[in-house]
Amino acid sequence: MAYAYDRIEKDLKKDLFRHFIRAKYANSVEVSRNLITQFASDLDEIAYSIWFIPNRLIYVTAAIACVIIYDFNFGNEKGGINWGFLAIVFGLFVILIISEIILFKKASKINVAAKKRQEEDNKMIYERINNLEYIKSISGEKYEEEKVNQQLDATFQKNKKALWYSTMFKTIPNYLVVPNIPVFFLAATLTLAKENSRTSAVFAIGNFSGYYMSVKNLNSEVGKIVDALLTLDELSTNLEIVNETVQVLHHPTGHLPQKFLPKKKQPFVNGDIIFQNVVFAYPKRPQQDILRNFTFTFQQGKVYGIAGKNGIGKSTITKTTLKLYDLKAGKILIGQRNVQEIDTVSLHRSICYQTNRPTFFGMSIAENVCYPNNYDKKNYDKLVQAAKKTGIYEFITRLPQGFDTVLREGGSDLSEGQKQQISAMKMFINDYDIYILDEILSNVYPDLKEIILQNIFDKLKGKTVLVIDHHYKIFEYVDYIYQFTGEKLIRMNKKDFLS
Numbered sequence: 001m002a003y004a005y006d007r008i009e010k011d012l013k014k015d016l017f018r019h020f021i022r023a024k025y026a027n028s029v030e031v032s033r034n035l036i037t038q039f040a041s042d043l044d045e046i047a048y049s050i051w052f053i054p055n056r057l058i059y060v061t062a063a064i065a066c067v068i069i070y071d072f073n074f075g076n077e078k079g080g081i082n083w084g085f086l087a088i089v090f091g092l093f094v095i096l097i098i099s100e101i102i103l104f105k106k107a108s109k110i111n112v113a114a115k116k117r118q119e120e121d122n123k124m125i126y127e128r129i130n131n132l133e134y135i136k137s138i139s140g141e142k143y144e145e146e147k148v149n150q151q152l153d154a155t156f157q158k159n160k161k162a163l164w165y166s167t168m169f170k171t172i173p174n175y176l177v178v179p180n181i182p183v184f185f186l187a188a189t190l191t192l193a194k195e196n197s198r199t200s201a202v203f204a205i206g207n208f209s210g211y212y213m214s215v216k217n218l219n220s221e222v223g224k225i226v227d228a229l230l231t232l233d234e235l236s237t238n239l240e241i242v243n244e245t246v247q248v249l250h251h252p253t254g255h256l257p258q259k260f261l262p263k264k265k266q267p268f269v270n271g272d273i274i275f276q277n278v279v280f281a282y283p284k285r286p287q288q289d290i291l292r293n294f295t296f297t298f299q300q301g302k303v304y305g306i307a308g309k310n311g312i313g314k315s316t317i318t319k320t321t322l323k324l325y326d327l328k329a330g331k332i333l334i335g336q337r338n339v340q341e342i343d344t345v346s347l348h349r350s351i352c353y354q355t356n357r358p359t360f361f362g363m364s365i366a367e368n369v370c371y372p373n374n375y376d377k378k379n380y381d382k383l384v385q386a387a388k389k390t391g392i393y394e395f396i397t398r399l400p401q402g403f404d405t406v407l408r409e410g411g412s413d414l415s416e417g418q419k420q421q422i423s424a425m426k427m428f429i430n431d432y433d434i435y436i437l438d439e440i441l442s443n444v445y446p447d448l449k450e451i452i453l454q455n456i457f458d459k460l461k462g463k464t465v466l467v468i469d470h471h472y473k474i475f476e477y478v479d480y481i482y483q484f485t486g487e488k489l490i491r492m493n494k495k496d497f498l499s
């Protein structure tokens, strides 16, 4: 059993662009990593263009010169034009040009395919990074930065060697040296042609066939090289990706480009949450089962209040619903789908998880509130409304940048109550299927909390809502109240409970 993000981490180890994750944090070693990658990528581009442009020119010019010289030589010897020889030469030319065209087409095809593959890889990696970010933010777990950085450094050193090896011994020779071998033959032919036309004819044929062979070899080599460059373990030689990294690094909010975010999709048909014989223990304490053969159905559209002793496992019910951890046994289904099979980002897009300890990314208030969707300025009015409903509008408008104020990572520049109010804005901006409210607004003063709760529960009508709290006043808004024991949720009489 492992933390969900540990699992994702493991997957990421094998990715080409793993170092990318940390590149989001400026001033880190990743900046230099990316610069080296960019350099290598540029070099590759240069080598590629050199091979395709000047080399072609040299060949074609030299080959035409060669034909003219040979023809003159033969013609002079035999007292006329040697049509047979000329035909052979032109025949070879035709083969050469056709092979050039095939090669060019193939190379372009490979490029298109490679680009598509890279885009897919990028998308997948961005999704995973996003998942990781979610899990970090939602679980409140501290990401093991040191450990990850050490791993990344080791990987980077390994990759650096692989990169230089590839550049020095694969890319440059393949693109520059190999195609120039026939040029040497061509030069030799031209020199010899002056002295001995028969020898020169042999050289001419040797030259053309040599060239033809090398083009043919390159034909397959191009594919292999592009592939080798792309699959270089955990390393990006792709300029586009590097540019994206640079964009991410330079973006004041450091968040991921929208095009790589997974499209919003409905991961389940309704908001029923079904726990089936769930056994769960935290990975750090595997012997201590918190959920012990727990079975329960939370129905779509109902509001549940969950009470219980400290440490009994109320929050654990919600954390397992969010797929933050693996289960020891049993299943959790949401709208008939096993949560383990639902993509984490889609799952978290459909579940609004509010706690008394909200965390924030180092991006603007507007972006934090809209996250994981991108903030669209068209939604400004929605933001204003949400801020008013959560009683934080005055505070935000007093900030010089208002909703565009960039928060410190974690939101350390806000008071605890303000964090909870800003986080609660999410409920008025985005539409979710399931809402988990775990001791929300615990630091907001009682009168304001009352107003905000009224607004929240007005908004959440018809949604599945799980409310966990020790301040039972919030349970006035719920349909059912349950007491959690670790094994069971025991239904309480609402009136008696609240009196």
Ligand SMILES: Nc1ncnc2c1ncn2[C@@H]1O[C@H](COP(=O)(O)OP(=O)(O)OP(=O)(O)O)[C@@H](O)[C@H]1O
Binding pocket: 282, 283, 284, 285, 290, 308, 309, 310, 311, 312, 313, 314, 315, 316, 317
């Ligand atoms: N990340 C973790 N690793 C190990 N044990 C944990 C972790 N998080 C919680 N626990 C343990 O799991 C048990 C249940 O915790 P949980 O947070 O679900 O309780 P709770 O009922 O919500 O408590 P409270 O009302 O105090 O918030 C506790 O004994 C806690 O110590």
